[in-house]
Structures are given as structure tokens and as C-alpha cells.
């Protein structure tokens with residue numbers, strides 16, 4: 199029987215590449231996003247990752263007897279601005295909805311739908327391990343995502359037995375949106391999406407390659423070479 203992957207944010211740049219990569223390796227793929235996925239076998243659209251809609255996703259997949267081996271939250275978004283910017287509090291709400299509510303929603307779906315020994319991966323941000331005054335809402339919601347993963351790794355977190363929770367912390371991903379927003383940048387220093395999909399696939403397939411549960415794994419690319427390393431917040 200094929201293994202199953204659920205990607206929250208499966209229609210985004212990173213999410214759709216993860217769906218594509220796992221599908222091409224024989225996994226059944228499920229995307230949950232604000233937008234329909236043309237790649238995933240099952241595409242469920244939502245308008246919020248709130249209680250009602252996450253429960254309806256749980257009910258829909260449970261009615262089809264679907265449990266997943268891996269669950270990735272590739273949902274999120276970015277808004278810049280400091281605490282004196284125009285629209286600052288609106289940007290806070292937007293970042294909470296996109297980055298934080300999605301991470302909490304993924305944790306909810308993980309608790310309900312992951313198989314024992316499953317993998318849940320949330321997406322934080324390397325920039326957010328330090329103060330981010332110029333993008334304060336983005337940084338704060340991503341730092342909270344790092345905290346959620348640490349909490350999910352505790353034995354009483356609600357995840358099924360022997361789950362592994364990992365947070366990946368990208369620096370800059372090589373996405374179409376970044377290419378159009380930063381056309382003059384050095385793309386050799388951005389991480390190709392396939393490299394991220396490959397790493398998540400390795401962790402999903404081979405339990406012994408997974409980082410310790412609760413790990414924050416940062417990665418950055420220099421001259422087309424990507425380095426992955428655990429991030430220690432407290433020494």
C-alpha cells in the first residue's frame with residue numbers, strides 16, 4: 199500500500215514542489231490550501247485554518263479511511279513593516295492567519311491523522327531566530343512556529359506515539375515570487391525547492407535519517423551548495 203503525505207499549503211511554491219516530488223515517488227498526496235492543487239490526488243480547499251474547517255478536513259479524510267505517514271506545513275506568507283508602519287496591526291493579523299494559524303492547524307491535523315511513527319514538519323524561518331524589527335509580525339509568528347515544534351516533541355503533546363516533529367528554517371527559497379520581487383539578486387544563493395522536497399522525502403521514507411524530534415533545522419545555500427544544520431536557540 200502506498201504511503202500518504204498531507205501538505206497544508208500544498209498549492210504554494212514549496213508546497214506544490216513537495217507534493218510533486220512525493221507523488222512522483224509513488225506516494226498518495228493530499229493538499230489542503232486556500233487554492234486548489236492541480237497536482238495532488240486529493241485537493242481540499244479551505245478559507246481559514248480555523249476549528250470548523252480543520253475539523254471538516256479531519257472528517258473528510260477520516261471518512262475515506264485516510265491516515266498519513268507524513269504531514270508538512272508549507273503554508274505561510276510574508277509581510278514587512280515595523281511597529282510604526284502604516285497598516286501594522288493589519289499585517290499582524292495577516293501573519294497570524296497565514297503563519298501561525300496554519301502551524302496550529304497542522305499540529306491539529308497531525309494529532310488526528312498521523313500514523314504512529316509519523317513525521318510532522320512545520321516551516322519556520324532562519325531570519326526569525328534573531329530580532330526582525332523591519333518585519334516584526336513575520337518574525338514573531340515564525341519564532342512562535344519554532345516554539346510549537348519544540349512543544350509537539352514533548353511526549354504529552356497529543357501527537358500519536360513515536361511521532362517526530364521537525365521545524366525547517368529556510369533562508370531564501372528559489373521561488374517565482376522571490377525571483378520577481380528581487381530580480382537582481384544572486385539566485386545561486388537561494389535554495390532550490392527540489393532540494394527541500396528531497397530532504398523531506400528522505401526523512402519521511404527513512405526513519406533513521408530523521409533529526410531528533412523537536413529539532414529546528416536551518417538551511418542556506420551559497421554558490422549552489424546547500425548546508426543543513428540544527429539550530430540551537432538556548433546554549
Ligand code: NAD
Nearest residue numbers: 207209210211212231232273274275296300321368370371
Ligand atoms: P507561498 O506563498 O508560495 O505558498 C504559501 C501557500 O500557503 C499558499 O498557497 C497559500 O494559499 C497557503 N496558505 C497561507 N495561509 C494558509 C492557511 N492558513 N492554511 C492553508 N494554506 C495557507 O510560500 P512559499 O514561498 O512556498 O513558502 C513556503 C513556506 O516557507 C512558508 O511558510 C514561508 O513563510 C516559508 N519561508 C519561505 C521563504 C521564501 O524565501 N519563500 C523563506 C523563509 C520561509
